[in-house]
Amino acid sequence: MKHILSTVALTLTVSTSSVQAGESLVPKPNIIIFYVDDLGWQDVQLNDHGTPCAFETPNIVKLAEAGMNFSQAYSPAPSCAPSRAGIITGQHPAQIKMTHVHLGRLEEGKKEDLYAPAYLGEHLSLDLLTLADAMNQNDYRTGHIGKWHVGFTAESYGFDVVNQTRGIQRGWDDRTKGFATADDAKFPLSKEKYPPFSEKKPEGISYPYDELTDAALQFMEESKEEPFFLNMCHWMVHWPVVTRNGELLEYYCDKMGQPFPPKPGAMSLPGQQNPYFAAMVTSVDWSLGRVVDFLSKTDDPRNPGKKLSETTYIFFSSDNGGAEAKGKEIMSDNFPLKGSKTKADEGGIRVPMVVTGPGVPKASQFDGLVNQLDYFPTILNLTDSTIASKNMKKLSGLDISPVLADASQKVTDANGKERSNLFWYFPHGSEDHFKSAIREGDYKLYNNYQKESYSLYRLYKNGELEDLEEVNDLADNPEYASVLERLKENLDTLMLEHDADGPYLNPNYSDKTDPSAKIKSAEFKQSNRKAKLTLDPSGPKLSKAYVIYQEDPSSAKKHKYKKIESGSLRADIGMPIPVKVSSDGYTAIASIPAGITAFCFMFVDENNYRTFSEVVEAK
Template sequence: MRYFFQLLGALILTQVSFAGTPPNVVHIVADDLGVMDVGFMGDERYHTPNLDRLASQSMVFTEAYAPAANCAPSRACVMTGQNPTFHGVYTVGSSERGRASTRKIIPTPNRRYLSDEHVLLTEVFQRQGYTTASVGKWHLGKDPTAQGVEINIAGTQGGSPGRGGYFSPYHNPNLPDGPEGEYLTDRMGAEAVRIIKKHKDEPFFLYLPFFSVHTPIQGKPELVAKYADRDDVHPEYAAMVESLDQNVGRVLDTLDRLKLADNTIVVFTSDNGGIRDFSPQDPYRAGKGSYYEGGVRVPLTVRWPGVVAPGTTSDVPVTGLDFYPTYLDILGLDAGKPLDGESLLGLLKGANTLNKRPLVWHFPIYLQAYNPETDDGRDPLFRTRPGSTLRYGKWKLHHYFEDMAYELYDLEADIGEQKNLADKMPEKLAELTAMLERWRETYNAPVPTQPNPIWSQNTL
């Protein structure tokens, strides 16, 4: 059925008509921005007035999740509408991360980039007559213009800024250098504004995946100085967050000046949780690369004047996999059953719920630790060991393949995932385990079990 969908994609995605002007879309993705790194989620460490303004005009999803805990798989899921068991992008680079002797089993091989068989969101919009532009980090293939992107600014197969970091000269083949010392986040904001101005009289899909706040952690000197005396933030990181906020503000102001705001959907989110070593995500546990809440919870706001009531919130658990079916719903397209998310259009229009569903993350791979002292992971060597995680209602289940261990948490009572109830609630454990096993069977999800011959049990 899934392959049938891919083969018929060109036929299915051609039948849209609008009573009025099609809505523009500005889909903004921060890189590695934690759920607690923005003011509208209740943490005031960082200066985010523009994001807070956007949130006040939007629906804020208070329980939003990335479809994966690190960059490439999360973006691949959003752009395909399908989880990694189908597209094969489970992580960045190799699945054999960390010291070889510390990996007990052989992980599932990883696909680095999306294959050409996939119909990406950019291609969906392009086929509907939209100008499609990507400004910033692509990370899904070597040539974004072969993947539905008409205008590519700075996008490459790489996941980080070029050798110049956040200051020009950038050494990015798809971004001409600016004046020496120009700041990359400012340049991305300027390029986004330029595209909006140029294409204001036609429908556009602007994908704006900022490099910020991905490493290297480099802020503008004048903003770093602003935070130098603060002991509750990393000054360089705080400066990067503020620059990101400023440039989101530039985009919003441009939409207002050009009188495009009323017919433009603006989405703001992050690709995964924040790096705990730079910015703790308390009360959530761990951070980027982990499937505890701090690694997969993300900020999410959606603004659509006349459709989304401003200043509203939804506590329904949603995921980045939901963007693809939502956009299809908005465009009036029918993709059939193969997509792995659900349309959020009803929620955006004011319905207070979706059908109750499990959210599942499957990660048959390894991700080594950033900092064992601050990561707050399951063990000090890895942020992620091979396993699966499921959320259903208030319950969160973790299953690890190396030792076939389970962790069960009640998120209403224990949002920090500190009290493992697996031994105390055998019936609930059995119910959720069966649900997870059905999901893995349905998706033919690989469960690696082959022993690693050079593993040493003395390493941990």
């Protein structure tokens, strides 16, 4: 461990006390996951490398002063949905077949891409045990506030209380005006004043009403008589890049030497010079401050003499690396990290992470490898909770509670073996995105599927930064041949152990050398409700096939963000269902249930090409 120094004036009093290792901890502590959307590693004032962060995050810094900062923390994936699914199930996105946000989308490969994008089911499988399920089974009250984004609603996955509000993160026609006022009908400004302080506003500024933050505070107030688990997920700092807070925007315009209000159009200055994005980051920080302030001031009825801040763990992090830009708009800069959201480069998966709570040493830092997949087993241990052994075996992460208690300098598995690596799988997009990757010790290896190549970088050397920017590719350097082969082998092993699906070749690829299977027909017989896929017998045979039920083409109403209830919504729509392949390998037959009005086939042929049939009506 090493201690971290505060780089800004701290403005929030946090009363979380540090219980030394070996002392008894509180029974059934509360758990809060405070999850931010698209907040990059360099978007907060914790891990500055090079130019200090331009965005002010005093409450995040104060949180780190009260607990432990993790300098090498990673998200399960470089995009939103798989990271959220990974945290809530404790399973690697590759293992649960949710590796991106394009749920239920029948995506064909582009002619320039060797591999086709993976198909993802319409929603997270309802058969998976979630962290909410586990907490409920162990007498916790559970709440989800904010962004969900893994299909249906959080109620369908075990949460007692759900409010999926966007809060103040809502776009409007002209972001240069229309800011919140004191008597705003939807977003009235607070009477209380908060940072930042300036010559114009020496007493601080007001913030617009944020339903997301208030709903979280309400859940904690209503749940404090029993142990609670709060999954608080902001929509910020995701696109659109806007703010309702005119005073905060003006503060950053002044700080960055830009006019207020800004001129219409994209903010295109390089680096961290976008005042809208800066205001979003500080608004998230303000929200965190309100949560911690509530905990610090509220008595814990279950533990007389203590405040909730003394009996609550907070896990603060982001769902992936920073987005950096969208179109002509430059939001932020992940430098020195390479890449951004939707890439397995460091900039797409390395995230800020802080944990506070009973037993966590103040102002401490852990520099080992951690992943948000570690949350599930860690929370189980911190709360003395248990789940069935069959579910425990499926967890992909490791319990980091010994690290949090300052009792270990290493992350180890149940057998005491030290963690050696982490891996990612992102079978989507173009050649710069479609990759798997492994971080092992000082090194990072990429399997660049679309390029049919590998890249190897040495991020650290003897504990010091070496090539964090990932510019010196060592894959063709003979000196590192043994490292390359070891990491390739370990990555392949991890892919197999986690049952990663694919990747599959793209039948639309313009330069393919082997033939792909051709569909002769895809038809439906109403009399027996059988669907039949037939391939051209002159081409490759089927290797495996699935049927995917589709929404009624005549219905514009989608069900993916609704609560699943008995008799109201189907959980099988959009989910790939394996079907039997004939002995000759050229046909596949599926039974289509009553109530399903459309379907398509998806199959992989013996040359490893993945193909969709046309959507067929089942009427």
